[in-house]
Amino acid sequence: MLLSICIVNWNTRDDLRRCLASLPAGASAVSLETFVVDNASSDDSVRMVAQEFPQVRVIENPENQGFARANNLAIREAHGDYVLLLNPDTLVQPGAFDRLVEGMEAHPRAGIGGAKLLNGDGSLQYSCRHFPTFTAGIFRNTIIGRLFGGHSTVRDYLMVDFDHASITEVDWVSGAALCIRRACLEQIGLLDDIYFMYCEDVDWCYRAHQAGWQVLYLPDAVITHLIGKSSDLVVQAMVRAHHKSMGIFYRKFYAPNTPHLLRWIPPIGIWFREQMVLAAKRQGK
Numbered sequence: 001m002l003l004s005i006c007i008v009n010w011n012t013r014d015d016l017r018r019c020l021a022s023l024p025a026g027a028s029a030v031s032l033e034t035f036v037v038d039n040a041s042s043d044d045s046v047r048m049v050a051q052e053f054p055q056v057r058v059i060e061n062p063e064n065q066g067f068a069r070a071n072n073l074a075i076r077e078a079h080g081d082y083v084l085l086l087n088p089d090t091l092v093q094p095g096a097f098d099r100l101v102e103g104m105e106a107h108p109r110a111g112i113g114g115a116k117l118l119n120g121d122g123s124l125q126y127s128c129r130h131f132p133t134f135t136a137g138i139f140r141n142t143i144i145g146r147l148f149g150g151h152s153t154v155r156d157y158l159m160v161d162f163d164h165a166s167i168t169e170v171d172w173v174s175g176a177a178l179c180i181r182r183a184c185l186e187q188i189g190l191l192d193d194i195y196f197m198y199c200e201d202v203d204w205c206y207r208a209h210q211a212g213w214q215v216l217y218l219p220d221a222v223i224t225h226l227i228g229k230s231s232d233l234v235v236q237a238m239v240r241a242h243h244k245s246m247g248i249f250y251r252k253f254y255a256p257n258t259p260h261l262l263r264w265i266p267p268i269g270i271w272f273r274e275q276m277v278l279a280a281k282r283q284g285k
Helices: 013-026 045-052 067-077 096-106 134-139 143-148 151-158 182-188 200-210 231-257 265-282
Strands: 002-009 031-039 057-061 082-086 090-092 110-118 177-181 214-225
Touching: 002 013, 002 067, 002 096, 013 031, 013 045, 013 090, 013 096, 031 045, 031 067, 045 057, 057 067, 082 096, 082 182, 096 110, 096 177, 096 214, 110 182, 110 200, 177 182, 177 200, 177 214, 182 200, 200 214, 200 231, 231 265
Parallel strands: 002 031, 002 082, 031 057, 110 214
Antiparallel strands: 082 177, 090 214, 110 177
């Protein structure tokens, strides 16, 4: 069984080094091929990979092409029975790849599977979620949520009350460690590169559901995710990119089923949310 690992890098050389060094521990029963797609880094990432990990295939982009388009470059070259999107700010725990593939093999209707993600301190990341809703977006990480609550809506979206200890079917899993079955990939196609960054994982999972595939959370596959090391370099640009992607997802999947007279409300809500988040970032909150 061959697992193709696709890592998109932008100026995270040291994290990428640690990530690549952790990969062999993840697999004993599964064969690996690894691609690093570099989005025009200026921190000598490409040379580091070539010198220290010669078995890794590097694809160099002349400019930052974003997450989806860069991953698609590697996916087109991948030969694996499964393809794994993996962030460079991750550390793969022993046996994680074996457990991931075993879980997918045990559930033949699973088109996509997500690993259990942990923060650097060992605490749980909420990496499997319900599909986004308007109210969850307004209340989560905004001043409205802090002032007026909405905790139950956010808890439901994040699946906070799920024990995160059992294999279960979910709406979507994080693209930080997302595994797709070859047959599912061939049916639903590549990541939609209309997204520069964010929401492409939600989109892929939504399309998998539409095509009749399951999306599974596989907690026996454990990966540590340090979160946002690339995006931390350009915080405001990433906030704008995130909300732009939210608007794309809404127009693509939700707007066609929304009454015409109400279709203008979510885009305004997304714009309003973006302004609140940007204001909080400027104030250091």
